[in-house]
Amino acid sequence: MARVHRLELRAKRLVKETFAGDYHSSFKGQGLDFDEFREYQHGDEIRFIDWNVTARLGTPFIRKFREERELSAIIAVDLSASMNYGSVRLSKREMAAEIAALIAFSARDNGDKVGLLLFADEPLLYLPPAKGTKHILRCIREILATPSPAGAVNFPAATKVMMKAIRQKSLLFLLSDFIGADFTKSLATLSQRHDLVALRLFDPIEQDLPAVGKVTLIDPETGYERVVNTSNSNVRMGFSKLSRRYREGIEKTFKRYDIDHAALASNEDPFKVLHGLFQRRAKRKQS
Template sequence: MSEEDQIEEMMTRVRKLELKARRLVRESFSGEYLSSFRGQGLDFDDFREYAHGDEVRFIDWNVTARMNVPYVRKFREERELSVVMAVDVSGSADFGSKHLSKRELSAEIAAVLGFSALQNGDQVGLLIFAGEPVMFIPPAKGTRHLLRMIREILMAKPAQKGTSIEGACDFLIKSLRRKALVFMISDFHAESLDKPLGKLARKHETVALRVSDPLEEELPKAGRVVMVDPETGFETLVNTGNSNLRMGYKKLMRRQAEGIASVFKKHGIDSAKLQTDRDALPDLHAMLKRRGRRRK
């Protein structure tokens, strides 16, 4: 396939993804997004007479002196957010045994969240990362801006195939001057998670969306197969017909998933597990509803 044909095919995929994401936002996502994520501060609105139960710290003493009765400052929530999608495009992101690869699922989720953010007046930005930060697109508004982000997620070809959550977190901490909402979209198969995610969550509101494929969690009974690590290129011959090996692998993957979840919980990071073999939206919905209930 020529480079021109590849670009045309990619643009067709982006256009289809745009239509799907817009439909999902229109049908169900916009309201939940609005109720789950708040603005980053308060703007002064007006004055009103003090009422029992008002906080004393909001009394405006200059107005109170002029009116001879206590007056308090009213505020309205600043709705606009800076939303940043931090998307993992490492070697393992291109794996998918069912309907989508993990990278394609990440692009779909980024599109849905991105259109939800734009519809609510928020700015959206993107960090693509693998073994190192690959590309950063600062937060801005506009459909063309978001479509460029989706295209870059699908087309990125990182030089380093590994996964560095630490590098991504450090980059965001240094680059984002205002407090932002960060969606970290990755399989989180990385050596260092605890300290980097903790530092990021202390500075920015952080949500972890863990993309996963069923074959990563449980080996099929397929006899002897050569398994290749997509990030290092290391090959090993595995006898998947061995039931003890399959059971040991399943336990290992379960312990790894529990370890990742414990890091999220430790740092108060909301999370959702999204799988390539099923509709990811119900799990995303459930996470947004949990956030919305806590806010209320």
């Protein structure tokens, strides 16, 4: 509970100071609602002129619209065993909870609903979109406390649940380390229906091994173990090369399906990374 409370306080402060505006400008409503009539001004679009009102009053009037703001933000979190790893500040699961708190409170302050899907080798929990701080705090608690089953993550099973449960186009934030899983078809399917944002979480050691002598590397999802000598520069270089090749493959998949994405290390501040992502997205939407 103390951990959840700290996340709540920090997220609320950051959202109030900056993040709510980032979220709003990045994820606009999906339609327009009529607001009022006003007199035509130079530069207004002619297509918005209301000819009935114009004829009745004898001067051009246009229809003014306001954005339909309410959306549903779905946060889908991979809770497979590899997400529990953390060699520095936080585990990837704990980082996911921090990110979810920022997104959820930003959505709340913009009038949007928040939903949650937790998945691993199978779907673990689905909370339909709802409003309110109590609901958000439950989402954060579930991310931190739901047990991780053994086995590799199953993206197709999670995708099937999301496609069935979330019929209306929504904002979908997918949080995962994308390790050891076939996610290409799932990303293609989800990006066709939803506004998908992929957030890849990683621990620094998963990209570059430190020179600390012989260590045992364990795959938490399969149990496979291997002893490597990290003092050997060829071993470290080979590991880094494989890691880089894997990351590049993930990046290509994101770009192929035009998916907004970011990579977040477990020892960095997620606020800074998301702030940059949302600003880039907002600029692209305006251009």
